[in-house]
Amino acid sequence: MIGLISATAAGAAARDRLAAAWPDRARVYDGLVGEAVRAAFAECEQLVCFLATGATVRLLAPLLGDKAADPGVVCVDEGGRFAVSLVGGHGGGANELAREVGALLGAEPVVTTATDAVGLPGLDTLGFPFEGSVATVSRALLDGEGVVLEAEVPWPLPPLPTAPQGSYTVRLTDRAVAPGEREVLLRPPSLVVGVGASKGAPVEEVLGLVVDALREAGLSPKSLAELATVDAKSEEPGIVAAAERLGVPLVTYPAEELAAVEVPNPSDAPLSAVGTPSVAEAAALVRGGELLVPKRKSERADGQPAMATCAVVRRPGRGRLAVVGLGPGARDLLTPRAAAELRRASVLVGLDQYVDQIRDLLRPGTRVLESGLGAEEERARTAVAEARKGQAVALIGSGDAGVYAMASPALAEASDDIDVVGVPGVTAALAAGAILGAPLGHDHVSISLSDLHTPWEVIERRVRAAAEADIVVTFYNPRSRGRDWQLPKALAILAGHREPTTPVGVVRNASRPDESSRLTTLAALDPASVDMMTVVTVGNTATRDIAGRMVTPRGYRWQAASKSGSAAGQEGAK
C-alpha cells in the first residue's frame, strides 16, 4: 500500500490524481500532516508526500530504522515539477516509485543513489532481446547482490557491475534454454541462416525449414541475426517473405564470393543454376563462424522434390573498438556522441589524465585500463587485444584521437576481425582558433615540432614548404624542457617569407580552467613563454590583428587593396 499525504490545495489535487490512478494501491492520509506521516509510515510500504523535503525529513527522522525495512518515501514539490526519491531508493523502491509518480504527474523523477544517478543500464535496455526475471535481476544488480555474467558467446556488452560469484545470473546465450528463476537470458544476434531456394519456392516451405533447423539444433530464433543467400535470389519471394516474417534482414552475396567459400556439402545443382557449388552453407559461412547445422533440405508433404535448403552458422562475436576524441578539455566541448560511446564501452583504455577528465561519465562496472605518459604503443595494443576478445572498448585521446594521438597506432594493430568506430573531437588548433578569432580562414596546416619520432630534417622541410606556400601554420608540441631550439628555428623559417608584424596567436590550455591566450607577432613572440600545453598559430601574409582578434581573410583581395606594398615586401624578404 502507498500512503499519500498532502498539506496544501495544490498538493491535494496532485494527490487525488495519484489516488485515482491507483485505486487499489494507494490510501489517502488526511488530517494533521505529522500524524498522517506517522500513521502512513507504520502502515504502508511506500509514501508519497506532497510536502517540502525539509518538512518531510524532520517528520521522518525519528521514525527511520534500517534501509531494508523502512518504507520508501517520495516527495513531490508544490509546483508538481519534481518527484524526489528521498528515502529507501533501492530497498524501499522509492527510485522506481519516483519514476512512476513522475510519469503520472508529468514531474521529473530525481534519484540520487549512485547506480541510478550514473545510469546503470537496465537489462531490458541493452539492445538485446531478453527473457526471464528482468526486475529481480536488475534489482540485484542495483543492490550489488552478486550477479554473475555467463557469456556463452563472446559479444560486446555495455558495462554491467557483475560479480565473480552470486546467486543471480545474466546469461548471454543463443541456445533455446529456458531462464532460471533468478536468471535473465540475453540473446546476442549470433546466428546466421544461409538459405537457398529454387524459383517459386513457397514461403511456408522456406520458413518451416529455417524454424525446424533452429529448433532441432536447440537454438533460439531470438538470436537470429539475418538470412543470407546468393545475389541471384535477392528477390526470390519465398526467401524475402521468410526474412520479413522472421523480422531479420536478408543479406546477399555474389556467386563468385560464395564459390570461394569452403563448405562440407557442395553440389552440382546450384553450380549450374546460379554459379556456386553451395548457396546455403556458403552464404552462412562467408563472414566466418562455426557451422552448427550443415545443409538440410525442406520436406514436402506431397513428396515432391525439396525446393529449399538451409544451413545455420554461429558467427564469432565481433569486438568493438571506439576511438574517441574528448575535445580540448571543457566538458561542453565533448560531443554527445563521444559521451555515448564512453557509456557503451565495458573497457576504457587511455592516459590517466584523460581518464580523470571523464571518469564521472563512465557506467559502474567499466573496466578502466589507464597508463602514464609514453606507453602509447602499449595502450594501442591493449585496446585492440581487448576488442579482439569480443569486448566493447573505448580508446580515448584528447582533442581529436586521430590527430597526433592514439587512432593511428591502434588501427595499425587492428585486424579486420573487430569493428572500429571513430568519434571526432575538437582538436587543439580549432579550439585555439576560436579563442584567437578567425586565424584559419584560409588554407592552414598543423605541424608537430616533436622530433621524438620524426627526424628534424623532415619537420624542417614541411615548415619550409608551408612558409613558401604562405599557409597558416599551427604548431603542436611546440616546446618542452628538452626541446627548446625547434620553435625558434621554425619561426625563423617562416620569418623568411612573412613580415615581422605577421600576427601569431599563442593559446595555452584551451578550454581548460587555466586557459590563457595572447596575440603577438613573429618578431615579438618570446619562445620561452611557450610550453607543451600550448599551440602556436602563425598567420599568413594576409592575416591581420583586427580589434585584438586574429583574422585570416578568405582570400588575398583585401591585402591587394589595403596593403599594396606587402607583395614587394614578401619578395624582399626572400
Ligand code: SAH
Ligand atoms: N590529439 C590532440 C593533440 C595531441 S598532441 C588534439 O587533437 O588536440 C599534444 C599537443 O597538442 C600539445 O603539446 C599541445 O600543443 C596541443 N594541445 C592539446 N590540447 C591542448 C589545449 N587544450 N590547449 C592548447 N594546446 C593543446
